[in-house]
Structure formats: structure tokens, C-alpha cells
Amino acid sequence: MTTGFRAWRVVLHGELAWLTGVVMQIAWPYREPMRGVLDSPSGGVHAWLHLDEAYEHCRQNTNFGVSTRLVLGSVGIAGRILEHDLGYRAELAYPAALYPSANQHGPSLKLVQALSRLYGCEVGARVPYPGPPWWQRMRTEKAQRYY
Secondary structure (H helix, E strand, C coil): CEEEEEEEEEEEECCEEEEEECCCCCECCCCCCEECCCCCCCCCEEEECCHHHHHHHHHHHCCECCCECEEEEEEEEEEEEEECCCEEEEEEEEEEEEECECCCCCCCHHHHHHHHHHHCCEECCCECCCCCCHHHHHHHHHHHHHC
């Protein structure tokens, strides 16, 4: 099995929690692989070669710190796999490990442990999560100077 990295949105609803894609907000099933179809130029389940590329994907496709909960992790991919410059597209994928945050920008250890139990995957090492985009930080810093 090949391993890549990716980010997921965390959806919370009462006592329930699940992972969805950052762009395609489809819920990943518990304890079974996510299935993708490779019949289009962007089809399949995406995974990045390096964790920093998963960070960059998040920066381009989300508003950190506003209302989005994200978790980073490694993913095992299988079936038919297409390799690209920055990562892979695969027919099958499943979370291998979810990473708790080493700073204030990412998910808590408690949340990652709960998700790991639901998905049957490991709790990985703590990693630093990227902060809000520059325009949001600038607006926050400016507001703090005046209030």
C-alpha cells in the first residue's frame, strides 16, 4: 500500500463526528475505504507526497480560523493509483493516522483521539498547523490595535 498525506474537514453534529474532503465535502465512511473513480482528469481520491503540500492545499481552499475545523493525516491508498508531481489520485484510500496540533491552530488531542477511534486509525505525532491566511491575520492584528 502507498502512503500519502491529506487534510480533512471535521464535521461535528452533537455527539457525532466524521471526516469530509476539504474541497469535495463528501463524508468518509468509518472503517472502510473511500472510493474514487479515475475516469476524469481530476477524479479519484487525492493524497499529497508531503505534509507541507497538504498544508498548502488547505491554505488555498479554506478560511483557517473562521469556521472550519481541519485535521491533517496520512492516508493509505490502493487499487489503481496515478502519480503526479505533488501527489497521487487513487481508487481507494483510508486514513492511516490523524495528527493532533502542536500549536493553537489545529485540532485538539482529544478530538483526534475520538476521530481515530471512529476510523480505526492511529493517532500520529503532534504537528504544527498553519495559521490563518495573511489577510485574516492582518485584519485581526489591525483590530487589536484599535480596541
